[in-house]
Amino acid sequence: MKICFATNNQKKLDEIRDILGDEYDILSLQDIGCHEELAETQKTLEGNSAQKAEYVHQTYGVDCFADDTGLEVYALDGEPGVYSARYAGPGRDNEANIRKLLERLADKKDRRAQFRTVISLIIDGKLRQFEGCIKGEIIDEKKGTAGFGYDPVFVPSGESLTFAQMGSSKKNDISHRALAVAKLIKFLKKKK
Numbered sequence: 001m002k003i004c005f006a007t008n009n010q011k012k013l014d015e016i017r018d019i020l021g022d023e024y025d026i027l028s029l030q031d032i033g034c035h036e037e038l039a040e041t042q043k044t045l046e047g048n049s050a051q052k053a054e055y056v057h058q059t060y061g062v063d064c065f066a067d068d069t070g071l072e073v074y075a076l077d078g079e080p081g082v083y084s085a086r087y088a089g090p091g092r093d094n095e096a097n098i099r100k101l102l103e104r105l106a107d108k109k110d111r112r113a114q115f116r117t118v119i120s121l122i123i124d125g126k127l128r129q130f131e132g133c134i135k136g137e138i139i140d141e142k143k144g145t146a147g148f149g150y151d152p153v154f155v156p157s158g159e160s161l162t163f164a165q166m167g168s169s170k171k172n173d174i175s176h177r178a179l180a181v182a183k184l185i186k187f188l189k190k191k192k
């Protein structure tokens, strides 16, 4: 089955291809001739994820899905949440985002956080959404080099390593994205 994953984030594309396996032929935005940044101007993960999928579906006429993900930190009232990519400013500077997060948490005992992913799928012209969420905590320094984004400071509950230390194969077994994709696959299998 061929379907486009509407993302400009190559690491997300790699993860989704790894999680979905060979049964699904995941097209990138480049594969469908889309070379533009996708707007994310909504105030929720649900809204942004739908915005990206709807834009690609309407403009390029393909079945597609998009993922919007946020890191939600309890002691910061859910920050950075939907603003995770631009937490430290419009430049989408990952190092600066992590620095700002650790500074905000410096005097906080409560380090609980969760990654939440909302996938919006548009197939046969209809929108459906699938959520995946993993709880864990933010440690006080970066550890590991795999993955992307906030992976070096997030340790999932019940684990001792950060996502960036455990590597892609373990992350892709248990992550927020894997949980959302499992629901997506269940839906796609029922449709066949």
Ligand code: ITT
Pocket (backbone or CB within 6 Å): 006, 007, 008, 009, 012, 038, 040, 067, 068, 069, 070, 071, 084, 085, 094, 147, 148, 149, 150, 151, 175, 177
């Ligand atoms: P697209 O919108 O093009 O898919 P993006 O990088 O803008 O790519 P999001 O808006 O969904 O993706 O993600 C916001 C930020 O959240 C992202 O830039 C990362 O810093 C972080 N993030 C998302 N998924 C993550 C993951 O699995 N692990 C660590 N950080 C992640």
